[in-house]
Amino acid sequence: MQALLNEILDEVRPLIGQGKVADYIPALASIVPDQLGIAVYGNDGQLHVAGDARTPFSIQSISKVFSLVQAIGHSGEDIWQRLGHEPSGQPFNSLVQLEFERGRPRNPFINAGALVICDINQSRYAAPALSMRDFVRRLSDNPEVTVDNHVAESEYQHRARNAAAAYLMQSFGNFHNEVEAVLRSYFSCCALRMSCVDLARAFGFLANQGFCQHSGEQVLSPRQSKQINAIMATSGLYDEAGNFAYRVGLPGKSGVGGGIVAVVPGQFSVCVWSPELNAAGNSLAGMKALELLSQRIGWSVF
Ligand SMILES: NC(=O)CC[C@H](N)C(=O)O
Numbered sequence: 001m002q003a004l005l006n007e008i009l010d011e012v013r014p015l016i017g018q019g020k021v022a023d024y025i026p027a028l029a030s031i032v033p034d035q036l037g038i039a040v041y042g043n044d045g046q047l048h049v050a051g052d053a054r055t056p057f058s059i060q061s062i063s064k065v066f067s068l069v070q071a072i073g074h075s076g077e078d079i080w081q082r083l084g085h086e087p088s089g090q091p092f093n094s095l096v097q098l099e100f101e102r103g104r105p106r107n108p109f110i111n112a113g114a115l116v117i118c119d120i121n122q123s124r125y126a127a128p129a130l131s132m133r134d135f136v137r138r139l140s141d142n143p144e145v146t147v148d149n150h151v152a153e154s155e156y157q158h159r160a161r162n163a164a165a166a167y168l169m170q171s172f173g174n175f176h177n178e179v180e181a182v183l184r185s186y187f188s189c190c191a192l193r194m195s196c197v198d199l200a201r202a203f204g205f206l207a208n209q210g211f212c213q214h215s216g217e218q219v220l221s222p223r224q225s226k227q228i229n230a231i232m233a234t235s236g237l238y239d240e241a242g243n244f245a246y247r248v249g250l251p252g253k254s255g256v257g258g259g260i261v262a263v264v265p266g267q268f269s270v271c272v273w274s275p276e277l278n279a280a281g282n283s284l285a286g287m288k289a290l291e292l293l294s295q296r297i298g299w300s301v302f
Contacts, residue, residue, distance in 0.1 A: 005038050005050035008292045012036070012274070012285040019276030019284035022256040027154030028058060031258075031275045036285060039196035042268040043208045049197060056193040057273055058151050060255030061092065063189035064114040065203070065228065066136055071108075071120045072224055079120055082174060083113045085231050092238045092281060093161045095168065103172025107235040109253065112165040115175075118186040119166075122177040129188040136192060139202035141214045145194055152184075152191035159183055196259070199271035203261050206232075206251070207269045229263055233301065240280040247291045249300025260286040264299060 016034050023029035037052035071079050088106040090097050098105060098112050105113035118128070125131040129147065137145050155162075166179045175182070194202070205212040210225035212218075220228065232251035237244040237260075244252055252262040258275035260283050270293065274285035294300050 001048045012288045015285040027151045036274045037196045038272045039200040041200035053196040058257035060257040062255040068108045103169040103174040109235045128185040140198040148191045152187045155187040196271040203269035254282040258283040
């Protein structure tokens with residue numbers, strides 16, 4: 001595995017320079033673009049890393065999985081009264097479908113859906129941002145995971161689109177808490193800083209029937225963890241979910257910080273990071289690295 005990871009990073013490194021780092025959040029625009037890392041965390045507890053696997057980065061939309069896991073954990077199937085689990089075929093921040101579908105987001109991994117999930121969590125926790133931080137610290141086995149307040153503030157200053165989605169949902173009666181407070185919670189989840197190692201560990205339970213082996217916690221039931229993997233497989237990469245299924249064939253979740261996490265159920269979780277994105281907002285080199293990994297191990301959920 002170690003040799004394979006080194007080989008994959010060498011193969012994808014030439015792609016750096018062909019993508020573009022996210023700059024619609026100004027605090028993300030200054031990232032050094034030529035960073036590249038990968039970490040694989042096996043169900044046997046073994047960790048394999050290559051490149052910049054221990055450098056923390058902004059997890060952005062990868063946090064939507066953690067928010068969903070929290071919400072399913074305390075509210076179970078009830079959450080589906082507020083949103084769907086169908087792919088959207090739309091960019092992550094699209095508003096068009098939301099108006100047509102009367103304020104009910106297609107799935108929890110587009111921004112509108114994640115905002116509804118944060119609204120559900122806001123009703124549940126006294127300090128939602130802190131509960132999230134502590135949750136991911138446990139899942140990643142790293143008590144040093146923190147929120148980058150500079151990024152969170154920058155997102156809040158440039159919140160127009162996310163605010164528009166939230167207020168639109170409020171107008172349809174699908175938002176229960178004060179919009180600005182939920183936006184703050186949402187941005188603080190997105191602004192968590194974690195490394196490939198942290199994220200591979202934190203997603204381990206999804207490869208392991210809902211059981212997190214380092215914390216000894218049954219985070220979700222086996223059935224619920226299968227359901228999260230299904231939503232990642234159909235909606236984890238926005239309007240590129242089909243392409244990701246075709247090329248990689250694994251449940252995955254990306255973020256505009258350049259991270260992508262993928263799950264090989266029963267075997268391992270993997271996180272790859274390279275900040276330059278393609279037109280759909282997914283890591284360019286990261287996609288390629290996961291494609292090579294699934295090809296070389298000869299395994300996909302399909
Ligand atoms: N796709 C992403 O990673 C988007 C997350 C980002 N925080 C936003 O709301 O726009």
